[in-house]
Amino acid sequence: MTTRESGRVKEAEKRRVLDDAARKRRARKAIEALERDNFHEDPHADLVMSKKVPKFADSNEKPTRKKKSKSSDYYKMRFRKTFAQLVEEDAGFRPDPPNYMSVQAPPSNFPDRHFCAVCGFPSKYTCIPCGARYCSVKCLGTHLDTRCLKWTA
Amino acid sequence: MSKTSCYIVDNGAYTAKLGISTMEPKVVPNCIMKAKSERRRPFIGSQIDECRDASGLFYILPFQKGFLINWDTQKTVWDYMFSKECCPVNFNETPLIITEPLFNFASIQEAMTEIFFEEYDCQTLLRINATDLADYHYRKMHNNNCTVVVDSGYSYTYIVPYINGKKYREGILRIDVGGKVLTNHLKEVISYRQLNVMDETYVINQVKEDSCFVSQDFMADMEIAQKRGSANTIMKDYVLPDYTTLRRGYLRDIVKKEEDLDQQTLRMNNERFSIPELLFRPSDIGIPQMGIPEGIMHSINSCPEEHMENLLQNIVLYGGNTLFPGFRDRTYNDVRSLALDHYDVNVSLPDNPITYAWEGGKHILTDPDFYSFCMTKEEYEEEGKAVAFEKFDI
Numbered sequence: 001m002t003t004r005e006s007g008r009v010k011e012a013e014k015r016r017v018l019d020d021a022a023r024k025r026r027a028r029k030a031i032e033a034l035e036r037d038n039f040h041e042d043p044h045a046d047l048v049m050s051k052k053v054p055k056f057a058d059s060n061e062k063p064t065r066k067k068k069s070k071s072s073d074y075y076k077m078r079f080r081k082t083f084a085q086l087v088e089e090d091a092g093f094r095p096d097p098p099n100y101m102s103v104q105a106p107p108s109n110f111p112d113r114h115f116c117a118v119c120g121f122p123s124k125y126t127c128i129p130c131g132a133r134y135c136s137v138k139c140l141g142t143h144l145d146t147r148c149l150k151w152t153a
Numbered sequence: 154m155s156k157t158s159c160y161i162v163d164n165g166a167y168t169a170k171l172g173i174s175t176m177e178p179k180v181v182p183n184c185i186m187k188a189k190s191e192r193r194r195p196f197i198g199s200q201i202d203e204c205r206d207a208s209g210l211f212y213i214l215p216f217q218k219g220f221l222i223n224w225d226t227q228k229t230v231w232d233y234m235f236s237k238e239c240c241p242v243n244f245n246e247t248p249l250i251i252t253e254p255l256f257n258f259a260s261i262q263e264a265m266t267e268i269f270f271e272e273y274d275c276q277t278l279l280r281i282n283a284t285d286l287a288d289y290h291y292r293k294m295h296n297n298n299c300t301v302v303v304d305s306g307y308s309y310t311y312i313v314p315y316i317n318g319k320k321y322r323e324g325i326l327r328i329d330v331g332g333k334v335l336t337n338h339l340k341e342v343i344s345y346r347q348l349n350v351m352d353e354t355y356v357i358n359q360v361k362e363d364s365c366f367v368s369q370d371f372m373a374d375m376e377i378a379q380k381r382g383s384a385n386t387i388m389k390d391y392v393l394p395d396y397t398t399l400r401r402g403y404l405r406d407i408v409k410k411e412e413d414l415d416q417q418t419l420r421m422n423n424e425r426f427s428i429p430e431l432l433f434r435p436s437d438i439g440i441p442q443m444g445i446p447e448g449i450m451h452s453i454n455s456c457p458e459e460h461m462e463n464l465l466q467n468i469v470l471y472g473g474n475t476l477f478p479g480f481r482d483r484t485y486n487d488v489r490s491l492a493l494d495h496y497d498v499n500v501s502l503p504d505n506p507i508t509y510a511w512e513g514g515k516h517i518l519t520d521p522d523f524y525s526f527c528m529t530k531e532e533y534e535e536e537g538k539a540v541a542f543e544k545f546d547i
Binding site for chain 2: 027030031033034035036037038039040041042043044070072073075076078079080081082083086087089090093094098099100103104105106107108109110112113115118119120121122146147
């Protein structure tokens with residue numbers, strides 16, 4: 001004999017709900033995206049420079065100058081290090097605080113404020129599947145139609 | 154060997170402020186930009202002014218997360234800056250003051266020393282933090298001992314306490330919110346709510362500069378922004394540039410549908426103040442850090458107690474973000490409410506917050522000990538790069 005159960009509960013169990021780790025991962029990705037310089041491809045990337053075309057800029061410079069100025073590519077090779085490498089190196093150069101890592105501002109003592117993910121006004125409610133905030137049924141509808149569980153920034 | 158002028162470069166991550174100390178500084182974008190409309194050439198620094206259509210600009214920046222990473226880009230931009238086209242200089246005769254970020258990484262510092270002595274043939278070099286120059290400038294003007302310098306730039310906001318002209322390292326604080334985060338967040342918000350502008354960093358940065366302000370009472374402004382009709386004094390339209398008749402957009406009042414002109418607009422409402430609000434509450438977008446006023450208090454509280462009063466009285470703000478209307482007043486009010494009642498609080502914003510550190514370079518040149526701060530090419534050739542680490546307090 002099947003036990004009686006509420007249709008609402010059954011429905012809710014079917015829905016996919018993001019766990020805490022996935023929510024944090026999404027939030028971190030969103031913050032990382034704010035660091036990007038460009039969101040589109042280099043518009044000149046598909047330009048193919050023909051070798052036959054004389055490069056006017058270069059031909060103006062006399063090849064025999066007293067002191068040869070090194071090209072910018074030289075410095076690219078000479079000082080090539082990524083940000084991550086530099087941070088790692090810094091741990092050896094400045095092992096004790098204060099250093100780059102230690103001066104980062106600590107968390108605020110004020111409670112977090114929450115804003116609607118759709119319209120940006122103060123929000124009272126949380127989307128059950130993804131944890132985003134919303135302020136009204138209208139905004140919830142927009143949120144479910146657009147970003148909820150689809151958005152990967 | 155004393156010189157009456159020197160060349161000062163405040164080498165920011167977004168704009169460099171540069172020029173001979175006896176003249177006005179130039180503000181030059183410290184990047185290379187590529188436009189969709191012009192396939193032939195990249196635009197270096199101020200050359201972007203020659204670009205007719207600045208939509209969809211592609212940025213190549215020498216700085217990443219506030220540090221000089223892409224040296225090939227930087228070399229190209231510097232070559233442009235020091236050339237006749239921009240602001241010519243002969244380093245053989247002119248000492249150079251150049252700024253670097255706080256806690257600059259060792260290998261970047263080495264590279265800086267090398268490139269200026271070997272590539273640009275510098276005879277006298279002073280590498281210094283921009284905040285040092287700002288503190289020097291402030292102390293010259295106010296004759297005080299202790300200063301809190303708040304540098305709100307493109308990559309970060311730094312809060313640095315100075316006691317008797319030396320930075321108090323234990324009190325330094327970095328908030329990972331700068332102009333870049335604000336522009337990118339505004340871009341994101343507009344793209345989701347109205348129009349996809351993810352490719353338009355250049356234009357949206359102008360939208361931010363032209364329409365955003367710092368709210369004095371955030372929740373009250375939120376309520377105003379929720380009102381309809383003329384009760385909503387915050388809602389405005391931003392007319393986007395079309396690059397045929399309009400080169401730079403502008404903010405205008407809402408016009409009724411029938412008199413709607415044939416221009417593409419963005420509706421700016423709570424975006425106008427919730428974007429700069431991130432400087433005061435980074436937690437609004439989930440960055441788990443203090444905002445500027447709380448950071449100032451945190452920084453001052455980690456300094457020796459006898460200087461606290463003095464520090465609170467001498468807070469100076471500079472950097473591009475401080476240009477948002479209301480920035481100073483909000484900072485003052487918030488710090489005032491957080492500080493103990495019997496202390497005086499004074500927050501000042503210079504007339505030109507962008508070139509404030511650069512102007513500081515002018516003052517440091519007149520310091521009788523200026524040459525003892527600098528490093529000469531002879532010292533470099535004799536003792537090598539290691540001397541630079543002892544010499545410069547970066």
